[in-house]
Amino acid sequence: MTADTNTTAETASPTSGKRLRLVLVFGGRSAEHDVSCVSARHVLAAACQGDFELDPVAISRDGQWRRADEVTGVCCADGPDALPAALPVGGTPASPVDLLSPRDGEQVVVFPMLHGPLGEDGTVQGLCELLDVAYVGCGVLSSALCMDKAMAKQVLTAAGIPQARHVDMHRTDRADADLATLFDELGGSVFVKPSNMGSSVGVTRADNLADFTGSVDLAFTYDEWIVIEERIAGREIECGVLGSADDARASVPGEAIPGAPYRHYSDKYLDGITQLLVPADIPADVAARVQGLALDAFAALRCEGMARVDFFLLPDGRLLLNEVNTLPGFTPFSMYPTMWSATGVPYPELVAELVRLAAQRHHGRARRTDVAR
Helix, strand or coil: CCCCCCHHHHHCCCCCCCEEEEEEECCCCCCCCCHHHHHHHHHHHHHCCCCCCEEEEEEECCCCECCCCCHHHHHHHCCCHHHCCCCCCEECCHHHHHHHCCCCEEEEEEEECCCCCCCCCCCCHHHHHCCEEEEEECCCHHHHHHHHHHHHHHHHCCCCCCCCCCEEEEECCCCCCCCCHHHCCCCEEEEEEEECCCCCCEEEECCCHHHHHHHHHHCCCCCCCEEEEECCCEEEEEEEEEEEECCCCCCCCEEECCCCCCCCHHHCCCCCCCEEECCCCCCCHHHHHHHHHHHHHHCCCCCCCCEEEEECCCCCEEEEEEECCCCCCCCCCCCCHHHHHHHHHHCCHHHHHHHHHHHHHCCCCHHHHHHCC
């Protein structure tokens, strides 16, 4: 499936007569701070090629918001190739309200390139809603839902989308949990994940009871809720979804071949040893099923803008949905932009399309609010 996009700033903003200021927010307080700074570097480099007024905003590890003036100067004066590999979080401290609020004669679109909690989980999205500014990606409910793996799995189960066997556990249940029985019931080999985390942070595989116990305790250091899943022996097939709630389209699927027994943090972002095959070497009917299920999951979880939907393809041909990421990585090793490039939407056009969708959604909501009044 291909997408026709228009990358001009004029069409990116349905509000005629107003210039568009793109506020790229990066860094953040989550364990994925470093990943965010790398992803944001590439988004900014792509946006430099457009007609946007760029306004990068950094959030330090301790939660301080800063206007990243130096980053803008480098990009505008020397071009995107002069940007560092990861954007620095220095700059002039300022309040989020001042940084995100529109000025006279402009429309703001916020691009929250923030992976993990306090960025991808609906918090920043809620701030944008309160300030009445457009923002890229899923809304408050969808962002929070997809960030919480345990709750997302409940919604996907209700929607009839197949998944691996799993259980969720709260920290208060840890002391009384019969881990030995649970381990056996899930097949004697499992993955343990913090419920509200991404980029494989805190995720471990356990093939014996001692490792399983340690994995559970480790996951609880990241979140009060964890998800325990049976280990699936299957190929990792991923699909990108792009569009509005009522007009979404799916990319060609890709396959991630881990350079380790499973795709941990360094495999994804530091070593770059995961092999990405785009398009995935799968039959056309399987690719169509991947795309269909990806769109079904996108709709069930009320996603908008973008999402990367991850599956396991089993030897018997079954597909099991693994998870849905509402702010997938935009690093050089990232699958989401690679799949869309193969589908006919190059990286700069992808960024521009996401901005356009954000402005379009905000404009539509404003019109509905006016009618309601």
